[in-house]
Amino acid sequence: MNPYLLLGKYSFGMGDRFGHQGRAQLRACELALELGAEFTPVWNKSNREHSFIGTEPSSLRAEADAAVSALGWKGAYHVDADHIRLETVDRFIAPSDFFTIDVADSIGKPARAEDGKAFADRHPELAGQVAISGIDLPLQISRAEVERVANKFLLAVQDAGTIYRHIAASKGAANFITEVSMDETDSPQTPPELLIILAALADEQIPLQTIAPKFTGRFNKGVDYVGDIRQFEQEFNDDLAVIAFAIQKYGLPPSLKLSVHSGSDKFSIYEPMRKALKKTGAGVHIKTAGTTWLEELIGLAEAGGDGLEIAKEIYAYAIERVDEFCAPYASVIDIDKSQLPSASEVNGWSSAQFTGALRHDQKNPAFNPSFRQLLHVSFKVAAKKGDRYLNALRKHEAIIARNVTENLFERHMKPLWLGA
Ligand SMILES: [Zn+2]
Numbered sequence: 001m002n003p004y005l006l007l008g009k010y011s012f013g014m015g016d017r018f019g020h021q022g023r024a025q026l027r028a029c030e031l032a033l034e035l036g037a038e039f040t041p042v043w044n045k046s047n048r049e050h051s052f053i054g055t056e057p058s059s060l061r062a063e064a065d066a067a068v069s070a071l072g073w074k075g076a077y078h079v080d081a082d083h084i085r086l087e088t089v090d091r092f093i094a095p096s097d098f099f100t101i102d103v104a105d106s107i108g109k110p111a112r113a114e115d116g117k118a119f120a121d122r123h124p125e126l127a128g129q130v131a132i133s134g135i136d137l138p139l140q141i142s143r144a145e146v147e148r149v150a151n152k153f154l155l156a157v158q159d160a161g162t163i164y165r166h167i168a169a170s171k172g173a174a175n176f177i178t179e180v181s182m183d184e185t186d187s188p189q190t191p192p193e194l195l196i197i198l199a200a201l202a203d204e205q206i207p208l209q210t211i212a213p214k215f216t217g218r219f220n221k222g223v224d225y226v227g228d229i230r231q232f233e234q235e236f237n238d239d240l241a242v243i244a245f246a247i248q249k250y251g252l253p254p255s256l257k258l259s260v261h262s263g264s265d266k267f268s269i270y271e272p273m274r275k276a277l278k279k280t281g282a283g284v285h286i287k288t289a290g291t292t293w294l295e296e297l298i299g300l301a302e303a304g305g306d307g308l309e310i311a312k313e314i315y316a317y318a319i320e321r322v323d324e325f326c327a328p329y330a331s332v333i334d335i336d337k338s339q340l341p342s343a344s345e346v347n348g349w350s351s352a353q354f355t356g357a358l359r360h361d362q363k364n365p366a367f368n369p370s371f372r373q374l375l376h377v378s379f380k381v382a383a384k385k386g387d388r389y390l391n392a393l394r395k396h397e398a399i400i401a402r403n404v405t406e407n408l409f410e411r412h413m414k415p416l417w418l419g420a
């Protein structure tokens with residue numbers, strides 16, 4: 001028996017804040033499969049999202065199971081306890097079979113001095129010239145650099161080990177997939193740092209299948225990548241080479257792959273990613289969360305009448321509290337306030353004006369990325385509306401579902417698999 005639950009080569013993380021779009025999301029995986037693209041669906045929801053919406057992790061498992069049985073999905077699927085830590089993991093253990101262990105908070109906090117030195121002693125192969133197939137020039141890493149990077153990341157890696165063993169002790173190691181995420185931190189991890197981190201995670205005997213580094217550039221919520229695309233492409237290719245090397249060298253699971261967080265809507269990097277994956281044969285996990293919530297709003301607006309009205313109310317509430325709403329997301333949104341229409345202006349909008357501003361269609365001159373980002377972080381407003389919002393989702397289910405499926409399939413899966 002495998003000592004861990006095996007994750008498929010291409011997997012797609014889907015968030016569903018209000019728990020109504022599981023079938024529409026899974027339908028996108030069905031359409032992809034018809035084209036020969038096997039994306040394993042993974043439903044993800046973080047502790048933070050559960051707290052804001054007032055849901056329990058078991059509700060995500062129930063939603064996933066219901067969607068799979070409604071559609072008769074025969075493939076694997078998983079439920080991801082997203083961005084958990086030791087203090088939040090327990091209520092996720094039973095219903096989840098994928099755990100994203102978030103250790104970003106421990107990055108930069110020093111481990112014991114002797115641990116950094118012991119790590120460098122244990123890994124003489126990391127110091128000097130490290131030739132890695134797929135990277136043109138050998139990496140040059142000094143012994144001092146190995147110690148510096150070890151000191152920066154060892155505590156985070158040790159935390160990951162503690163959390164992994166805590167989950168394994170109660171769930172059984174064979175029954176889940178382990179991801180380690182380091183994306184929610186200030187500076188990106190370079191490929192040499194990734195190599196050192198992977199060596200350390202292997203030392204902790206974590207059967208890591210996905211790793212989420214922080215990449216170069218801005219991964220803003222629900223909008224395109226902002227940054228140097230060529231630099232991203234280089235880094236992504238180097239990271240793939242480092243991972244293939246670490247699998248061989250440190251005995252990490254052969255299924256180990258990159259996980260791209262805030263991966264939804266990063267249209268301009270999908271093509272370099274697709275090329276790199278095709279060239280190397282590597283797999284990838286794309287994690288998306290809020291893009292489905294925005295499709296709910298688009299569907300409601302498109303429905304007109306009371307649907308459009310509730311979408312406008314949500315915007316009116318959000319624009320009044322724009323600073324309060326945006327503050328917690330400062331590092332993952334870039335809103336130009338001068339581009340935000342007033343509540344009264346939006347109140348006069350038709351369905352087409354609202355959906356045109358919100359839908360992520362970069363060719364549409366009405367598309368407004370500031371409007372979209374503000375609504376992205378405003379899902380708490382919908383949560384406050386309680387049953388009124390949920391009833392609107394039920395009433396307009398068909399039109400919303402069509403938008404949810406089309407968004408994931410046409411704008412995400414197809415470009416990642418077939419190219420734009
Ligand atoms: Zn993340």
